[in-house]
Structure formats: structure tokens, C-alpha cells
Amino acid sequence: MSSTAIAHPNIALIKYWGKADERLSLPATDSLSLTLDIAPTRTTVTLDPGADQHVASWSGEPMTGRELERVSTFLDLVAERAGSRTRAVVETVNEIPTGAGLASSAAGFAALAAAASAAYGLALSPRDLSRLARRGSGSAARSVFGGLVQWHAGDDEGSFAEPIEAPGLELALVVAVLAAGRKAIGSREAMRRTVATSPFFGAWVASVPGELDAMRAAIARADLSAVGELAESNAMRMHATMLGAVPPVRYWNADTVAALDVVAQCRRDGIEAYATIDAGPNVKVLCRPEATTAVADRLRAAFADVDLLVSGSGPGVRILGPAA
Ligand code: PMV
DSSP states (O other): OEEEEEEOOEEEEEOOOOEEETTTTEESSOEEEEEBSSSOEEEEEEEETTOSSOEEEETTEEOOHHHHHHHHHHHHHHHHHTTOOOEEEEEEEEOSOTTSSSOHHHHHHHHHHHHHHHHTTOOOOHHHHHHHHHHHOTTHHHHTSOSEEEEOOSSTTTOOEEEOOOTTOOOEEEEEESOOSOOSSOHHHHHHHHHHHOTTHHHHHHHHHHHHHHHHHHHHTTOHHHHHHHHHHHHHHHHHHHHTSSSOOOOOOHHHHHHHHHHHHHHHTTOOEEEEEOSSSOEEEEEOGGGHHHHHHHHHHHSTTOEEEEEOBOOOOEEEEEEO
16 A cells, blocks of 8 residues: 655744653644745655565665654554554655755655555544654644644644634745755754753743734734744744753854844835744745745845745645555
């Protein structure tokens, strides 16, 4: 049995940073994101009754080591739920540079959860698919849905994502790929260290619910300025928790700071633009769809030859159908 699924990355406007439970991948707080319409991951899972272990590849390159281990552990979870001992072959094609803070793991595990559950014959509701994707990578729970999405903290049963109505709010994102290489420290380890050592983590957990309420209200009244201001401030606070860790986790480089200056200058010049930054040096600029050209021009003027990706709001995960 074989099944293929496609999922898109998402970028959080209220970030997920820190787990309450590592094994179950339960977050310390709710988070809220925008699913993108660029850089999809397409994953095919084929059951292989003769095999004694799972096999996986990224764009034709065999996966090894910890990467393979992470995918295998996830496949074991799906197989166990299906009451199967059969191993699987996973083929993944990803259009986004991996490990650069562009949320490749979110799209990857959302697509893997959908393709694997279908291949193993599990018919999951979107909510249960989100709970399953969460086990692969927390932020993958959100890529199951399109548009604006909230992922709830809670226990295993209650921690799933769901889409948010946003009538009249059109969002776009310009991603400045300032460094496409692998990041120095993965988000898993960086979160662990922040939770264990940063004196600012408690303040983060205490402040997110209020930020989320304000974000939900701003979305409901289609107030892009408030959405942007809240998103930028939340991203700064997330990075502040990491700077307080021991040893500190710093994903920013000099270009990251320069890009924040470009965004601030855009605002002074009347272009509504707001920055957000994930577990990497790249800066993502939130704006109205009609402002993407102006924002891209400013970034290009500041960084010669910078790679820019422009995205609107994208769809949730889609299963392309099982093949025999
Ligand atoms: O689930 P992960 O390991 O991809 O963690 C994602 C963490 C951030 O991208 C930094 C924030 C977020 O909410 O997406």
C-alpha cells in the first residue's frame, strides 16, 4: 500500500517555544501561525512487507543517523496504532532549504503523518492527524490546516491545532533567506536548554496567553497593524528567552539585525511591514499582499543577491490518494 501527501510550511505569529512534555511533544503554551503557499513538501510512504527496517530519503538522498531515527520512531508510532509490524519506505521531496529556520520539519512531518497514516490504513480526523503530526515535530500540528491556525497546549488528547476564521484579513510574507545553511543548534535542543536554564522562560509562559488573546482580537477585526506589531514583539520575546539560556542560544547574525532595520525603515516610510524570526538567522516580513513588491525591493537594495521567497496564505495538508 502506498500513499502520497503534500503539506506546506507555516510561520508562527505567536511562537511555540518550549515543551511541557518531551515524549508527547506537548507545548508549554498555545501558538498561532500562518500556513504558507510556497515550498511544499511531498512525501510518499510505501509499505514493504519484506523489509526489517524503515528506509527514508530526502530528494533522493538516503536518510541516516538521527534524521532516520526520528522518522523511524514516528513510523513505529503510526504502525503501532494500526496494529501493524510492517516497515515502510519514505520518499520526501522538499523545496525549502532544510534546517534554516524555514520550518521544513513542520511541512515534512505534516506530510509524513498524512501519507503514513493513509498507507497504514488509519482513517484519522483532521484533529487526530494534527495530534499525530505533533509527535513528529510540534509545529507540524499546525501545517495540517491552511490559513491562520491555533495550536492548543494541553494533554495528549487536547493538544491539536485548528483553523481560525479571518474574514477580510489578507496576509503575505516575504522571506529573506540570509543564510541557507544548517543551523548551529536544532530547535529541540535549543528549547530544552531554554526551558532548563533561562530565567526568562517563566515570564514567556506567563505572557503568551495575553498576547494570544490580543492576536485573536486583532485577527477578528482584520487589523493588520495590530497583528504585525504583536507578531514582531512576540518573536523578539522568544529570542530574549534564548539569550537568557546558559550557554546562550543566539540564532541571529549581523544580517538579521540589518534586516530588522530595513523593516523598521519601511514602516517609517509608510510601508506596513513587521518582522518575525524563527530558529535561524532568516527574517520573515509580514505585510499586505499589495506591499510585497515594495518590501522585496527594500530587502534587495540592502542585501545584494539575497534570495527572497514571497508567500500568501496556503492550504492544509492534502492526501493525493493511495495507489495500489
Ligand atoms: O516544532 P519545531 O521543532 O519545528 O519548532 C518550531 C519552533 C519555531 O519555529 C521557532 C517557532 C514556531 O512556533 O514555529
